[in-house]
Amino acid sequence: MAAAALPSSGEAPEAKTCDARGMAEIHRMFKRGFGEGPELVRGVQGGDTAHAEAVASQLELMSVGLHAHHEGEDAKLWSTLEARAPSCALHVERMKAQHAEMLVQLRALDAALPAWRTTAGDPADVLAALDGINAALDVHLPDEETNIVPVIETTHTQKELEWYSEHGRKATPKGRMWDQLGAIIEAQPDGDDWLRRNLPGPLRVMWRAVGRKRYERTRAELVGG
Numbered sequence: 001m002a003a004a005a006l007p008s009s010g011e012a013p014e015a016k017t018c019d020a021r022g023m024a025e026i027h028r029m030f031k032r033g034f035g036e037g038p039e040l041v042r043g044v045q046g047g048d049t050a051h052a053e054a055v056a057s058q059l060e061l062m063s064v065g066l067h068a069h070h071e072g073e074d075a076k077l078w079s080t081l082e083a084r085a086p087s088c089a090l091h092v093e094r095m096k097a098q099h100a101e102m103l104v105q106l107r108a109l110d111a112a113l114p115a116w117r118t119t120a121g122d123p124a125d126v127l128a129a130l131d132g133i134n135a136a137l138d139v140h141l142p143d144e145e146t147n148i149v150p151v152i153e154t155t156h157t158q159k160e161l162e163w164y165s166e167h168g169r170k171a172t173p174k175g176r177m178w179d180q181l182g183a184i185i186e187a188q189p190d191g192d193d194w195l196r197r198n199l200p201g202p203l204r205v206m207w208r209a210v211g212r213k214r215y216e217r218t219r220a221e222l223v224g225g
Contacts, residue, residue, distance in 0.1 A: 015154070016154060017154055017157055019161075020152045020153045022161075023144070023145065030066055030141070032187040033058070033062040034137060037059055037130045037133075037134075038127055040055045040059075040222055041130070054218075054222055055222055056113045056116060056117030057117075061176055061179060063106055063110055066106060071167075072168065077152070078095065078096060081151060081155060084155040085151045085154075088147070094143065098143065099140075102137075108128070108132060112129050178214040182214075182216075182219075195207065
């Protein structure tokens, strides 16, 4: 069910104080990463533990990223919005409830992955958890982008917003930076433009020289076993 629009405060729209489009960009990665999860899992033949390991590792990367994304919001965003934009209090409460539901589904995935990745046995529990996550994302992501992001852009500074990006980067598992970056780029409708907007020149060079090849190897392992 679509969420209701933010209640009007009766005041003229405020000027933007930051650019929060990065929220939707990260959301695209989660939407794509978890969305392809069921197909990847079903593509693993029974007993093929090497392929199961590759797919489980990718799903774990997505789970760690979404945990961190929501933990950052729970730690700082909601209390800031409640203080600076009281008119969106109802939507903040809905965000908290949606996060709680998402946490149930993420924990179910986290619990189901270890046994499946080492046996490549029955994936029913993994698939059920992914169904739950994808259903929750279908509700939460558009709600947040429609009803929360515009408020962020009038209540936060760019420096404050950068804390959330840094929090997410710090959570990336060791050795998975290129895989994470590749997943973000792949999810954007304008991947090359995204690179130019978001990465300094030296990092773009490293991505093209090293990172892209690493990401392509990971993708081959996911789909090919």
